[in-house]
Amino acid sequence: MKTSLKTLLWSAVAAVLVLSFGCSTPATRIKRNPELFVQLAPEQQEMIRRGQVAVGFNAEMVRLALGEPDRYTTRTDQDGMSEIWHYVTYDGPTGVPLYRGWYHRYYMWGDPLYPFYMEYPDRRERDRFSVVFRNGTVRALEREVQR
Secondary structure (H helix, E strand, C coil): CHHHHHHHHHHHHHHHHHHHHHCCCHHHHHHHCHHHHHCCCHHHHHHHHCCCCCCCCEHHHHHHHHCCCCEEEEEEECCEEEEEEEEEEEECCCCCEEEECCHHHHCCCCCCCCCHHHHCCCCEEEEEEEEEEECCEEEEEEECCCC
16 A cells, blocks of 8 residues: 555656646746746737737747747848747657647656657657747747648
């Protein structure tokens, strides 16, 4: 009986850790940075609460709304250099989404909570949303369109 209670307790602790590290929402990010949030215009606050961004936002505002990007790239064109934040999804070979989000960054070899999709055969990574910055300000938003 003691062994099953101990197992149950460890399972509960593991679940809490996964939820606390793996579930970053606009609400949790706002709670971590209320000073920035209260300085924003009401329209901006509402967009961030809904997990939306707009042209003109700065990097900290985007982080409040969307969290950390999955990867960064830069682009140089005739107008100068841009930084692009990519938010990705992982799909199986048939196009079914396996995972969306940032949790996979916390993987450590041998971790029993390692997400299954990282070892999924033929998985594909694709951008679902990108934010283009120039001089620290959002200049463009790129969203995947399903047809």
